[in-house]
Amino acid sequence: MSDLYRNRGKRLSDLLLALLAAPAAILLCLGCAVAIRLESPGPAIFRQVRVGRGRRPFMLYKLRTMSADTGDRASHEVSAAQITRVGGLLRRTKLDELPQLLNVVRGDMSFVGPRPCLPGQTLLVEERERRGVHALRPGITGPAQLAGIDMSTPVALAEADAAYLGRVDLAGDLKILLLTAAGRGSGDAVKRA
Numbered sequence: 032m033s034d035l036y037r038n039r040g041k042r043l044s045d046l047l048l049a050l051l052a053a054p055a056a057i058l059l060c061l062g063c064a065v066a067i068r069l070e071s072p073g074p075a076i077f078r079q080v081r082v083g084r085g086r087r088p089f090m091l092y093k094l095r096t097m098s099a100d101t102g103d104r105a106s107h108e109v110s111a112a113q114i115t116r117v118g119g120l121l122r123r124t125k126l127d128e129l130p131q132l133l134n135v136v137r138g139d140m141s142f143v144g145p146r147p148c149l150p151g152q153t154l155l156v157e158e159r160e161r162r163g164v165h166a167l168r169p170g171i172t173g174p175a176q177l178a179g180i181d182m183s184t185p186v187a188l189a190e191a192d193a194a195y196l197g198r199v200d201l202a203g204d205l206k207i208l209l210l211t212a213a214g215r216g217s218g219d220a221v222k223r224a
Contacts, residue, residue, distance in 0.1 A: 045142055047102050056129045063117075064127055068158040070117045072098025073172050076130055081147035082156055084168045086135050089139040091147055092130035093193045099108070133207065141206040144170025145192035148182055155182060158189030164196055176216040185200055 038082055077095040080088050096118030106153045116123065121127040134140040135143035140147065147169035152204075175181075175191035182188060210216065 036072065036186070037203045040201065041141060041199065041204070043205075045135050048142060052132060053136075057131050059126060060094065063121060063129070064105060064170075065117070066117045067095055067121075070075070071098055071115050078224075081169065082150055082165075083139055083147060084165060086160065086165050088150060089134070089137075089147075089164060092133055094121055094127040096127050096132060110204050125172075128171050135171070139168070141168040141170045142172065143207045144168050144173055145195065146170065146173060146176065146182070152185065154193045155185035155189060158186055159192060162189055162193035162196070164189060164192040167192075167196055167199070172207060172216060174203075174213040177207060177210055179216070 063189055067075040073095065077093045077097075079093075081091040083089040096115065097113040098115060101113045103122050118127070131140055135142060144167045145159065145164055148159075150156070173192070174195050175188050178191060180188050180191050
């Protein structure tokens, strides 16, 4: 069952879930986009190149949670002062991740997997490569996030991602999704202001 799910079922379940969630996600994104633009100038959608399956780069989409002049840096390299009020709410509720449904539909991402990193996070890229993690599509959420491991600790993150690689299955993915929806886990840490 696990191999069948890993090879075909995971992608099919990702597509079905993304398509089911799309109508509500589009409406929520529109409301969030208005709130983002009312609070700060700049685009409501944040785009950034990330490392995907097989180390191929792809364009990741999120609702913008930081001031528009933050630049192209990892969250743990940015001060908490850069996060807007609306952005803080979006991060706490994980609504900032909704545009990644487009990444799931396009096949760039899965709902569950290792969080996609920036190409410049070379230690993490190398540690994931060494452990075979790049065989997986990156995920919107994953076991490392539930465990509070983020990209500021690249070796620990790669180890957690590799552990997930060894046990990908439908029951585990459903549990991760339910725990994430219930508010467990965290995004990447930001520096205190």
